[in-house]
Amino acid sequence: MALETAAVETAKHERETPIRVLVAKPGLDGHDRGAKVMVRALRDAGMEVIYTGLFQTPDMIAEAALQEDVDVIGLSILSGAHLAIFPRIMETLRTRGLDDVLVIAGGTIPEDDIDEVKRLGVAAVFGPGTSLREAVAFIRANAPIRHDAA
């Protein structure tokens, strides 16, 4: 019991440092209002949000996530190409050793595709109408905690 309390306290302590999030727009659609609303909401929730803009390839997303050492990647996609591009993104993240990063997605992803997207390793899908608070709460609850030695 004491051990459990200690573990929770450690987690709480580490959470005193801001969660770092990369918000990326993979693929070829130019609709970035949703991404920008999300950037703003996460910033207002006390997170440090890196926004890389439109037309990102899987390599560009992985490289930015790697250098910025983000805890979370938010993918916003409205082109309908999610089942084509998400597998490549997840694969690229894995080959770069970023499999401990929490990946979530938003945009226009049909209900029928959500199971498939989650099978790829995307932890949650926040479609149109999601409350910002819900997305923030999910990130807070699921962002990974890392332990390193110098």
Add this chain to the structure above:
Amino acid sequence: MGLVDDALGGSVRALARLATHIENETNVAHAALARLYPLSGRAHTIGITGPPGAGKSSLVNRIVARYRTAGKRVAVIAVDPTSPLTGGATLGDRIRMLDLQGDAGVFIRSTASRGRTGGLAPTTSGLIHLFDAVGFDVVIVETVGIGQEEIDVVHYVESVVLVQVPGLGDGIQALKAGVLEIADIYAVNKIDLPGAHGTVRELQTLLGLSEHISSWSPPVVGVSASEAVGIDELVDALNRQRAWLDESGSLRTRRRAIAAMEISQQVQRLFERKIALQGRSWATDELISNVAERTETPANAADSILAHWSNVT
């Protein structure tokens, strides 16, 4: 193998993790910097500063590309402001540097100012040492967009470029103290806009009026980051200034000034963290009442707290 060995061995992941530890001022960072600091001191450290929207990030994009054609490995530390209300930040400098993606000789790190108001973060100097130590030839620090006096960057790098744009004011602005005094090189960006050459002339006139206290006369370079105009001249000026530092013996003076500033910053940081850790408990209710009721001055109260601390530690 720990993070330091991995980072020295070329692991980008380890390098990025160490940067996070430094930003978070963890014990891991403390131990890592103890090993890395002795390896630093080889890179050319450059600060790029100027008002918001002057084109600093776009200019960094061009400068880095120019250094890359010369075979130099470059790290960029791009600082953006932290919200004083929520602690959150939007880090958007990277979006201007997309040309540099996919180049293994470039590492870009966005970092939030985390409460510091001088244009840098409290831990920016630690990041400079990290990238220097792992072997980047050039380390560029892009500050928060600054006003008239947020000039911390001057104290932490060897070369400072102040980016100006036309239309920000007349020659009287240029006479004011502060940011316009501090640069080693002046870059007037958006040189294609009307009035830009007038801004170059005003700066040149102002700099010509100052009494030279060193043998380096800061040049004024007209550039256009969007059109890639004047970039060679700007990087050439940076190289000449760095060579001048070496040849004139000023490098040693400058590095001593940087060292002195970093020590005093660390002392200040220790106090800040101590205060933050103790919350308000460092000021007792009695002390607060005394100051509020004017029976003691704030300065006296501070003195007694400091005296108490030096007894404890």
